[in-house]
Amino acid sequence: MSDKTMARQVLLVIWFLSLGSALGQVSYSIPEEMAKGSLVGNIAQDLGLDLKRLKSGKARIYTGDSTEYIELNKDRGVLLIKERIDREALCGQTTPCALHLQIILENPMDFYSITIEITDMNDNAPSFEKGRISFRISESAILGSKFMLEPAVDPDVGINGLQSYTLNPTDNFNLKYNNQPGDGQNVEIVLQRPLDREKQQDVILVLKAVDGGDPQLSGSIEIHITVLDVNDNAPIFTQSVYKATVTENAPKDTIVSTVSATDADEGINGKIEYSITNMQDHVRHLFDINKENGQVSVVGVIDFEKARNYEIRVQASDHGGLTDSCKIIVDVLDINDNKPVIDIVSKTNVIAENSPSDTVVIMINVQDPDSGENGKVQCSINENIPFSLKSVKTNFFSLVTDSDLDREKESNYNISVTCTDEGVPSLSSSIILCLQISDVNDNAPVFEKSSYETSVQENNTPGLSIFTVSASDADFNQNARVSYILEDSSVNGVPVSSLVSVSADSGVIHAVRSFDYEQIKYFHVRVKAQDGGSPPLSSNVSVKIIIQDHNDNAPQVLYPVQSGGSVVAEIVPRSADVGYLVTKVVAVDVDSGQNAWLSYKLQKATDRALFEVGLQNGEIRTVRQVTDKDAVKQRLAVVVEDNGQPSRSATVNVNVALADSFPEVLSEFTDFTHDKEYNDNLTFYLVLALAVVSFLFIVSIIAILSVKCYRWRRERMFYKSGANLPVIPYYPPLYADVGATGTLQHVYNYDLCGTADSRKSDLKFLRPASQSVLNVDLSGMSTVPKQNRNTEGLDVSAEVRLILADVYIAFFLRNFYSYAYSGLKQCNKCYLQAMQCS
Known part of the structure; x- marks a missing residue:
């Protein structure tokens, strides 16, 4: 292609692009005969569209006819050659030659106009229809006579079209041609020298037609002239x-x-x-x-x-x-011989009843090939429907909503679109558009009651059906499908989902586990009914579930405490009167109602005629006077029974000593033996707890010593530095005032009682003179005072320090082991309860 031709095409492309910008369109210029799949242009970039928009909008090309030369690649956002384009077949001699198409997008609906100019290529050589041209010319023909020749045909246009002719030889004739508007060249041969039939009866000329392409193409034809006489x-x-x-x-x-x-x-x-x-x-x-x-x-x-x-x-x-x-x-x-042609560009078959006004439902394109008034088209739809037809652009109409839709009143519409031209007589076309109105979830489920109450007996079977809730929804199909959901909440810190569950389809509430009345008396759950709409609507209701008690707990004896390490005996003097209160059995039952009504009975005794138990209060009293013949050591077995059906009971052993002095009691009770039951797991837990407590104690001592050493070193550094160290807050140790102010002048007495059993060790500042209950250690050591000290006669400061050190150490050890033992007992109790539950 020559530089001049290239410059012209560049100017033409620039003109199209500027025109497209002014009209809101995009224009491209491509040569004809491009291979399939060739790139036309990046339509996404030129239109400023995102690739996701092309996919979500279902972008497609609308041409208005069945010929599709261009295709859209939505993945790349480019236009590609779909079929080979022959400019001569498409436009003939019309220039410029262009394809006009639209890019249609949905959701929301939009479209863009695209113009693609097809530039000519020099792919056709000039040609003549006939193989030869024949003339019969008289020899007397006047000089300057013109003879019309068949012009050559070149489908190309512009510089690639037919440009010139050459004639050979030119002895008698010269070639003359000029451009005729609308009909190419007017080619003639002009007689320049007379013909002489006697010299040459037949003259053969060669006419060659040449185009202006690069490279040039040409075609030729022979001209046979028969020289005649006289015309x-x-x-x-x-x-x-x-x-x-x-x-x-x-x-x-x-x-x-x-x-x-x-x-x-x-x-x-x-x-x-x-x-x-x-x-x-x-x-x-x-x-x-x-x-x-x-x-x-x-x-x-x-x-x-x-x-x-x-x-x-x-x-x-x-x-x-x-x-x-x-x-x-x-x-x-x-003449008006063409009806309007209605083509559905985009259609929505279903529209929601809550669609806002001016929602585009259908877009149509109407074409009438006629001209003038015959090509002007007006479209209308049937009346009394909530839709209207609007003109979007020339020959494009959109059907939009113009009022509220109500599916309950009208679930579908048959819309008749009629398009009529303005010719005489006018011609029209019509189509029927079927549109369904979809339901919108605008009704929430409704329960039959505002709240429910039900009951279930404790110790129920897991999975037991407790109650059924029911709700209804006035919507249709999926929007009316109700599902039941248990809302998240907690009961005494426990998720409610671990107590009950609800069937999503039927609304049946099931027990997830067995209930214990002693742990929970009642609880509330909230059940939500949710429909299947989008977004879903819901309502909730409160259900109160009451746990009914069952006699599943035996009475528990609180006093006297049954100890495996020592014997606890109640002392009754032999001089006790009839009705003397020996002790009182205290028991509780965690059940409720009549299941917790307790009664006390004497099951067996060393001497049944000596003691009796109160049926309601559990008081053990003497029923006769104690005699010398009665044994010192008395053992009673008391049964505590509740009033449940069936009833449950517990037995407690009470040791009674009939004596007037302690030595007598000690001599008798040293032979008391108790059955000991050892539990391997409990022993392990006790050892482990003791090791942990000892470790913590050692760590605390080390930490205290470390702090003391650190402070001592700081003081030493302070005195050696001569007060040149940075200012550090220093607080001297506290000293007790033991001077003449009289601090600690009174006699300070204290008792420290220690045994091999840490639970029996005690530190008291005041000690009662007597007690009614005697603690006897099984090791054979009685509880006696260990140490008595008097601060009189000693150095006050040294004595006070010694006393306080002993007091602190004893108090610390006593509380330390007491708390440790209490913790171990609690662990043992929890362990036994866990074993019982399992």
Whole structure:
């Protein structure tokens, strides 16, 4: 391609791009004959669209006809060649040649206009319809006589089209050609030197047609001239240009025009024949001329939508070979012969009833190939429906909502769209559009009651059905499908989902585990009913579940405490009167109601005639006077029984000592033996706890010593540095005031009682003179005072420090082991309860 041609195409592309920007369109320019899959342009970038928008909007190309040369690649956002484009087949001689298409997007609906100019390539060589041209020219032909030649045909346009001719040889004839608007070149040979039949009867010339492409293409034809004798006048038309009109779809043999030419010759040399010489178009398929009288008539189908005018070139020839030419300009008159064509560009079959006004439902394109008033189209829809038809752009209409939709009143619509042109008579087309209104979830489920209450007995079976809740929804189908959900909450710190569950479909509330009345008396749960709409609607209701008690707990004896390490005995003096209160058995039952009513009975005793137990209060009293014959050591077994069905009971052993002095009691009770039950797991836990406590104690001592050493070193550094260290807050140790102020002048007495059993160790500042209950250690050591100290007569400061050190150490050890033992006992209790539950 030459530099000049390239410059012209660049200017043309720039012009199209500037025009597209002004009109809100995108224009491209591509050459014809591009291979399939070739890139046309990046439409996403040029339109400023995101690739996700192309996919979500279901982008597609709308051309308005069945021919699709361009395809859209949504993954890359580019336009590609779908079919090979032949500019000559697409546009013929029309310039510029362009494809017009639209990019349609949905959700929301939008479209963009795209113009693609098809530039010409030099892919066609000039050609002649016939293989040769023959003339019969008289030797007496006048110099300057013109002989019309068949022009060459080149489908290319512009610089690639036919540009020039060459004639060889040029002994007798010169070539003359000029451009004729609408009909290419008018090619003639002009006689420059007379013909001499006697010298040369046949003259052969070669006419070569050349285009302006790069490289140039050419075609040639031979001109055979037969030199005749005597014909010196050529035909002459009365007009060089004739004008005529014809209506489209005119019937065959309709006379369009009549041409006339005259020849001054006589006889055979004056007889004229008419012919049509158009070679580049389909004129000879639509019109014909009577070679005798010059009448031009219709022989094909005239269609205004294909061509609005025709140019017919007519040649008049006499038998001497002389010719003349003229042309007929035929204008085609349009008639209203095309109905509007309705094409659905985009359609939504279902629309929600809560759609806002001006929601686009359907977009249609209406085309009428007619012109003028015959091509103007108006569209309308049936009345009394909540829709309207709006004109979006030329030939594009959108059906939109213009009022509220109610599916309960009308669930579907049949919309008739009628499009009518303004021709006389007018033509119309119509289509029926079916549109369904979808339901919207606008009703929440409703329970039958505002709250529910039910009960279940404790120790129930897991999975037991407790209660059923039910709710209804006035919506339709999925929007009316109710599911039941247990809302998150907690009962005494426990998630409610670990107590009960609810069936999502039926609303049946099931027990997840067995309930214990002693742990929980009742609880509330909230059940939510949710429909299947989107978004879902819901309501909730409160359900109170009451746990009914069951006699599943035996009485527990609180006093006297049964100890495995020592014997606890109640001392009754032999001088006790009848009805003397020995002790009282205290028991509780964690059940409720009659299941917790307790009664006390004496099961067995060393002497049943000596003691009795109160049925309701558990008081053990003497029923007769104690005698010397009664044994010192008395053992009673008391049964505590509740009032449940069936009843449960517990037994407690009470040791009673009939004596007036402690030595007697000690001598008798040293032989008391108790059955000991050892539990391997409990022993392990006790050892482990003791080790942990000892470790913590050692760590604490080390930490205290470390702090003391650190402070001592700081003081040493302070005194050695001569107060040159940075200012550090220093607080001297506290000293007790033991001077003349009288601090600690009174006698300070204390008792420290220690045994091998840490639970028996005690530190008291005041000690009672007597006690009614005697603690006896099984190791044989009685509880006796260990150490008595008096601060009188000693150095006050040293004595106080010694006393306080002993007190602190004893107090610390006593509390330390007491707390450790209490913790171990609690662990043992928890362990035994866990074993019982398992």
